[in-house]
Amino acid sequence: MDDADDVIDDLFAVIENRKETLPEGSYTASLFTHEKGENAVLEKLGEETTELILAAKDDDHEELAHESADIVYHLLVLLAMKDMDVDDLRAELAERR
Numbered sequence: 001m002d003d004a005d006d007v008i009d010d011l012f013a014v015i016e017n018r019k020e021t022l023p024e025g026s027y028t029a030s031l032f033t034h035e036k037g038e039n040a041v042l043e044k045l046g047e048e049t050t051e052l053i054l055a056a057k058d059d060d061h062e063e064l065a066h067e068s069a070d071i072v073y074h075l076l077v078l079l080a081m082k083d084m085d086v087d088d089l090r091a092e093l094a095e096r097r
């Protein structure tokens with residue numbers, strides 16, 4: 001397992017914990033409540049995908065990395081929201097090799 005796997009596993013564990021404990025003041029926790037909810041996650045994924053495309057067109061590597069991270073974070077929140085695991089994503093990618 002490399003560093004990228006570690007950070008994704010660590011982040012997913014934090015997201016699962018926020019979903020479980022819903023701490024006050026946590027943006028992640030707010031996505032699991034009516035405060036923001038599923039629509040907010042889906043809207044963010046749409047917005048960030050547009051921003052990612054624009055960053056790619058501008059060949060802006062820093063922005064591309066930033067938007068990629070935003071998308072991965074919100075994608076992991078969505079998987080947790082659907083009671084899925086980051087291993088479901090990993091298994092799907094592995095199956096394609």
Ligand SMILES: N=c1c2ncn([C@@H]3O[C@H](COP(=O)(O)OP(=O)(O)OP(=O)(O)O)[C@@H](O)[C@H]3O)c2ncn1[C@@H]1O[C@H](COP(=O)(O)O)[C@@H](O)[C@H]1O
Nearest residue numbers: 011014015018025026027028029044047048069070073074
């Ligand atoms: N990776 C992220 C992460 N990426 C984005 N965001 C939040 O997602 C929100 C929307 O992201 P945007 O890039 O669209 O932010 P923006 O451009 O300021 O847009 P607005 O929301 O202000 O409209 C912001 O409030 C960001 O802070 C994140 N919030 C949390 N995490 C991770 O989740 C962990 C737990 O954080 P809490 O949410 O504080 O529990 C953190 O330690 C981080 O590792």
